[in-house]
Amino acid sequence: MKETRILLTGANGQIGTALTKALRNIHGKENVIATDITEPKQENYPFDFIDILNKTRLREYVGDYKVTQIYHLAAILSANGEVNPRKTWEVNLNGLLSILDCAKDFELDKIFFPSTIAVYGRSTPRQFTPQHTSLEPETVYGMSKLSGELWCNYYYKRYGIDVRSLRYPGIIGYDSIPSGGTTDYAVEMFHAAIADQPYECFLKEDTFLPMMYMPDAIEATIKMMESPKEKIKIRSSYNLSAMSFSPAQLKNQILNYYPNLKVSYKPDFRQDIASSWSESIDDTRAQQDWGWKSKFDIHKMTIDMIENLKSEK
Ligand code: NAD
Numbered sequence: 569m570k571e572t573r574i575l576l577t578g579a580n581g582q583i584g585t586a587l588t589k590a591l592r593n594i595h596g597k598e599n600v601i602a603t604d605i606t607e608p609k610q611e612n613y614p615f616d617f618i619d620i621l622n623k624t625r626l627r628e629y630v631g632d633y634k635v636t637q638i639y640h641l642a643a644i645l646s647a648n649g650e651v652n653p654r655k656t657w658e659v660n661l662n663g664l665l666s667i668l669d670c671a672k673d674f675e676l677d678k679i680f681f682p683s684t685i686a687v688y689g690r691s692t693p694r695q696f697t698p699q700h701t702s703l704e705p706e707t708v709y710g711m712s713k714l715s716g717e718l719w720c721n722y723y724y725k726r727y728g729i730d731v732r733s734l735r736y737p738g739i740i741g742y743d744s745i746p747s748g749g750t751t752d753y754a755v756e757m758f759h760a761a762i763a764d765q766p767y768e769c770f771l772k773e774d775t776f777l778p779m780m781y782m783p784d785a786i787e788a789t790i791k792m793m794e795s796p797k798e799k800i801k802i803r804s805s806y807n808l809s810a811m812s813f814s815p816a817q818l819k820n821q822i823l824n825y826y827p828n829l830k831v832s833y834k835p836d837f838r839q840d841i842a843s844s845w846s847e848s849i850d851d852t853r854a855q856q857d858w859g860w861k862s863k864f865d866i867h868k869m870t871i872d873m874i875e876n877l878k879s880e881k
């Protein structure tokens with residue numbers, strides 16, 4: 569039997585930092601290789617530099633290290649994506665195609681591809697968005713992720729590649745500070761509260777978005793990836809849900825612990841992106857197919873975030 573050897577791309581990012589730790593706890597440190605184009609902020613062995621646009625290096629690496637699974641996290645997120653749309657398309661879509669080709673040519677066991685709430689658009693029902701619905705994203709990030717979902721489904725059907733995907737909501741975690749996304753305000757507000765600083769929010773106070781606490785995101789990812797193959801019935805990407813809240817609601821939660829927190833609102837171009845996304849998600853299919861159930865609501869998440877951020881201070 570082949571030994572499981574996992575490669576993560578984009579492993580230094582917000583999700584990669586937490587997911588690498590979780591996968592190493594399960595599969596052992598040596599069997600989970602973190603890669604990125606940036607230097608890791610903390611000790612992250614085994615680590616290597618891989619630019620997802622360097623197809624030759626990626627293929628050599630996958631072959632040399634006898635990789636069996638890839639968690640492909642490398643991407644340019646929604647807000648940063650609008651700065652250089654062509655580059656974003658190249659990294660997000662061509663990067664994924666290189667991974668899918670590796671899966672085919674090296675007969676890899678499994679691939680994970682994170683999709684996003686950015687695949688929804690203004691024609692999508694905003695409340696309790698169904699799994700199968702109108703998808704007309706307006707950002708290049710959303711366009712690239714939606715096309716990626718379709719390519720995943722194509723490689724599954726045409727070549728039998730076991731590729732699995734989740735549409736993550738905005739992820740909130742304490743391990744690292746996110747940047748380049750539209751949902752980043754939530755983590756930033758926690759950090760401002762703990763540093764006793766005022767916070768200027770780039771979204772309007774009543775902008776509701778689907779959100780998820782990092783431990784739920786990691787659990788969903790591992791649960792889906794470890795489910796028997798026949799349970800994965802959607803090969804584009806599963807809707808995934810935990811909570812939905814606005815900046816004003818998050819501020820009210822944090823005020824219970826940091827009553828001096830001051831938040832002002834100065835919407836910028838990210839407001840238009842957020843306004844084009846759904847407010848809440850129906851993830852019934854993830855619940856039915858592989859038993860997904862979130863654990864954290866806004867209240868539990870706030871308590872846990874504050875405890876962890878305080879202990880890191
Ligand atoms: P992030 O921006 O924190 O991390 C992405 C990582 O990709 C970075 O470390 C970056 O250096 C790396 N990267 C960029 N270009 C690269 C390249 N050419 N080659 C290799 N690496 C490159 O993002 P994240 O929040 O950790 O997101 C991880 C994945 O999850 C992404 O695919 C993102 O689209 C998806 N996702 C994230 C969220 C969220 O709220 N964080 C929500 C939905 C989906």
Ligand code: SER
Binds near residue numbers: 646736738749752
């Ligand atoms: N949180 C991500 C972003 O804001 C959504 O994928 O870009």
